[in-house]
Amino acid sequence: MKKILTASFLFLVALSAQGQTNVPAAEVQMKAAELAAPTEKREGAAVYGYDQKGELVLLRKGTNEMVCLADDPNQEGFSAACYHKDLEPFMARGRELKKQGKSTKEVFDTREAEVKSGKLKMPEQPTTLFVYTASDDNFNPATGEVKDGYLRYVVYIPYATAESTGLPLKPEGPAMPWIMYPGTHGAHIMISPPMEKSKQ
Structure with missing residues (x-):
């Protein structure tokens, strides 16, 4: 019995160590996260990344209006994002709800209700999100x-519509801007440049 317990303990320790090695160093996370931001905004952006327990933490305080989010090492593929700091309450609430196990629809509906009630604040001006994958x-x-x-x-314009912006509801050509979730708190302009053949 003692041997079994010892083996189980060593197995758990090995699993814990393995999980920790999946998290890149803070400097590496910051370097990769900055790639999502415009070049002139990278150095002054705040950066959130992951500690060795897999928890999201602030890796660097920012000096400009941008916030960068490092790749989640527990998710498939690489994905970093940078967005205007006025979007942080919206983004943070989304992360919190996802951590609670909420579905994409539940996250959207919850934030929609909270924005309408005034509990969750959205930026009054258009604000941008950059996603690098x-x-x-x-x-x-x-x-x-x-x-x-x-x-x-992505450019967030809460409650904007196709009529208020003149944008279509779907793209009709490469990189053509269009509006997604019109008339809601999450209304935003989508701009997806054509993907190079080597990346497809």
Whole structure:
């Protein structure tokens, strides 16, 4: 029995150590997260990343209006994001609800109700989100380098509609802006540049 308990303990320790090695160093996370931001905004952006327990933590305080979010090492593929700091309450609430196990629809509906009630504040001005993605094999967790990444753009305009913006409800050509979730708190302009053939 003692041998079984000892073996079980060592197995759990090994699993814990294995999980910890999946989290890149803070410097690496910051370097990769910054790739989602415009070049002139990278150095002053605040950066959130993950500690060795897999918890989201502030890695660096910002000096400008941008907030960058490092890739989640527990999710498939590489994905970093940078957004205007006025979107942080909206983004943080989304992360909180997802951590509670809420579905995408539940997250959307909850935030919609909270924005309408005044509990959750959305920016009064248009605010931008940049999302930079790549496949796992194109991200080097030791150096933070990303090859063949894909950058898309989102501009949040709460409660905007196709009529108020003149935008279509779906793109009719490569990189054509269009509006998603019109008339809701999450209304935003989507801009998805054509993906290079090598990245498809």
